Amino acid sequence: MKKYWRIAKMALEEHLVYRLNIFLWRFRNVVFLFSLIAFWQAVFAGKGEIFGYQKQQLFTYVIGASILKALVFSSRVADLAGMIKSGEVVHKFLLKPWQVIGVFFSRDLAVKLTDIFFTLAEAFVLIKLMRLPIYWPEERETIWLFSLSCFLAIFLFFFLSFLLSLTAFWVDNVWAPRWLFGAIFLNFFAGAFFPLDILPRPLFQLINLTPFPYLVYFPLKIYLGQLKRGEIYQGIFLLSFWLVFFVLFTRWTWQKGLKNYSPWGG
Amino acid sequence: MKRWEIEDWFHSFRVYLAWVKMVWLRHLQYRFNAFASSLGTLFWIFGTLITYRLIFNRVNTLAGWSWQQMLVLYGIYNLWWGLMNTFFNGGLKLADYVRQGGLDSVLLWPGKALFYASMKFEPVSVVHSLVGVIIFLFSLKTAAVEFRPGNFFLAAVLLLNSFLLAYFVSILFGVSSFWWVENRNFTEFFWLWETLAKYPSEFFADHKLLYWAVYSILPVVFIAVVPAEVILGKTRPMAILGAFLVTIFFGFLTQKVWSLGLKRYTGVSR
Numbered sequence: 001m002k003k004y005w006r007i008a009k010m011a012l013e014e015h016l017v018y019r020l021n022i023f024l025w026r027f028r029n030v031v032f033l034f035s036l037i038a039f040w041q042a043v044f045a046g047k048g049e050i051f052g053y054q055k056q057q058l059f060t061y062v063i064g065a066s067i068l069k070a071l072v073f074s075s076r077v078a079d080l081a082g083m084i085k086s087g088e089v090v091h092k093f094l095l096k097p098w099q100v101i102g103v104f105f106s107r108d109l110a111v112k113l114t115d116i117f118f119t120l121a122e123a124f125v126l127i128k129l130m131r132l133p134i135y136w137p138e139e140r141e142t143i144w145l146f147s148l149s150c151f152l153a154i155f156l157f158f159f160l161s162f163l164l165s166l167t168a169f170w171v172d173n174v175w176a177p178r179w180l181f182g183a184i185f186l187n188f189f190a191g192a193f194f195p196l197d198i199l200p201r202p203l204f205q206l207i208n209l210t211p212f213p214y215l216v217y218f219p220l221k222i223y224l225g226q227l228k229r230g231e232i233y234q235g236i237f238l239l240s241f242w243l244v245f246f247v248l249f250t251r252w253t254w255q256k257g258l259k260n261y262s263p264w265g266g
Numbered sequence: 267m268k269r270w271e272i273e274d275w276f277h278s279f280r281v282y283l284a285w286v287k288m289v290w291l292r293h294l295q296y297r298f299n300a301f302a303s304s305l306g307t308l309f310w311i312f313g314t315l316i317t318y319r320l321i322f323n324r325v326n327t328l329a330g331w332s333w334q335q336m337l338v339l340y341g342i343y344n345l346w347w348g349l350m351n352t353f354f355n356g357g358l359k360l361a362d363y364v365r366q367g368g369l370d371s372v373l374l375w376p377g378k379a380l381f382y383a384s385m386k387f388e389p390v391s392v393v394h395s396l397v398g399v400i401i402f403l404f405s406l407k408t409a410a411v412e413f414r415p416g417n418f419f420l421a422a423v424l425l426l427n428s429f430l431l432a433y434f435v436s437i438l439f440g441v442s443s444f445w446w447v448e449n450r451n452f453t454e455f456f457w458l459w460e461t462l463a464k465y466p467s468e469f470f471a472d473h474k475l476l477y478w479a480v481y482s483i484l485p486v487v488f489i490a491v492v493p494a495e496v497i498l499g500k501t502r503p504m505a506i507l508g509a510f511l512v513t514i515f516f517g518f519l520t521q522k523v524w525s526l527g528l529k530r531y532t533g534v535s536r
Contacts, residue, residue, distance in 0.1 A: 042329040176302035
């Protein structure tokens with residue numbers, strides 16, 4: 001356990017080395033969030049409710065989605081694909097006394113820690129600056145269930161992303177599949193830009209059959225108190241199912257990939 | 267311009283064409299990649315379009331822009347984005363050249379060093395441009411835009427101007443690597459354009475700082491909004507003038523910063 005803690009600490013230090021770089025990265029995120037809020041403010045101009053969402057609920061969703069993106073999507077697992085291609089995976093993981101999943105998860109924790117710290121600070125400033133109405137749940141149980149769904153979502157995303165990187169065992173260039181599934185599908189189908197229930201019903205139901213909505217949309221719906229108890233438990237059951245599925249599938253793919261693997265040099 | 271200078275440009279252009287052919291052939295090696303990225307592009311464009319449509323089912327206008335007008339803007343934006351990413355943002359590559367020492371060899375090539383260092387051809391983005399053209403043509407029909415040759419000509423000139431602006435800004439971001447080794451987020455910062463250029467400036471009217479920024483330090487309004495306004499007959503002479511002035515300013519600044527950066531550059535060689 002100690003070694004993974006050290007890895008997380010090193011990843012954190014490495015992450016904070018280039019301060020100007022971090023400043024620009026955060027500035028970009030702030031402007032992006034700012035523009036998204038400005039967009040929804042234009043949509044809400046003179047209206048109290050839209051798509052069944054009140055102003056307060058929708059702005060909470062937008063801010064919440066940006067916080068959950070930092071918490072769930074911040075990851076360094078994409079590096080694994082490059083390491084597989086370059087052969088680095090051999091001397092960095094296979095010949096070392098640690099588990100590749102443990103190493104990457106430790107690195108992810110460090111990145112998530114910085115991301116969530118900055119995102120919370122930025123969200124606070126934007127809420128104050130733009131005087132955004134924010135919803136706070138009253139029941140303690142809602143907070144617990146929301147936290148549980150976020151916790152499971154972090155692991156679900158980790159294994160999903162890990163699996164995508166493993167395609168490097170079979171494909172020469174993994175940039176496009178990662179971009180297609182990891183960025184486009186994920187952001188849209190997870191509800192990272194807008195609540196999924198504004199989509200036409202059949203499309204919404206189709207998306208609900210995939211694991212993506214459980215990463216952002218589902219936890220936020222719990223937070224907003226828009227789901228009944230039964231729906232929450234059913235959602236958490238499905239989220240756990242997807243998690244177990246991806247854990248097993250990732251392990252199987254890793255072992256299959258290693259059998260298939262022949263790196264050059266090193 | 268002297269005769270040898272014209273010949274020099276022709277030579278550089280021939281080299282560029284040969285290079286484009288090479289990049290295209292290399293691109294064809296990875297067909298699945300080409301397919302996946304094209305699919306992603308289509309999904310991205312139509313996903314945004316569907317979201318807009320859903321919103322316009324509930325509202326009549328967004329910051330004074332109707333669905334049809336937004337469609338014209340979105341068409342121009344995608345056309346710009348596709349062509350810009352295919353040909354015009356090669357300046358971002360400069361950062362890699364500087365970091366990895368590849369700039370030394372570029373500087374030694376006979377011809378225009380900055381042109382070679384910033385030339386770009388991204389086959390993947392061709393799909394984006396084509397879809398942009400289709401949306402634009404469709405939007406002209408939907409918005410029942412009256413064909414005024416003068417307006418269309420001016421919009422085309424403004425679009426060319428916005429390619430130049432993107433080219434200069436991409437070089438500025440790339441050149442920053444002369445001073446900052448790790449400037450990945452400078453280049454990431456460039457992609458803010460992707461986010462902001464598709465929104466009418468009226469969206470930011472209530473936020474004075476951002477409103478000022480999109481006309482000055484982040485001049486995204488001149489990219490697609492001003493050409494779209496010209497086509498829609500909402501011409502603002504000051505905005506048009508501003509578009510040209512901003513491009514001239516960034517062109518001048520780019521040349522200066524490039525010269526300053528070269529003086530500072532100490533090659534690593536490869």
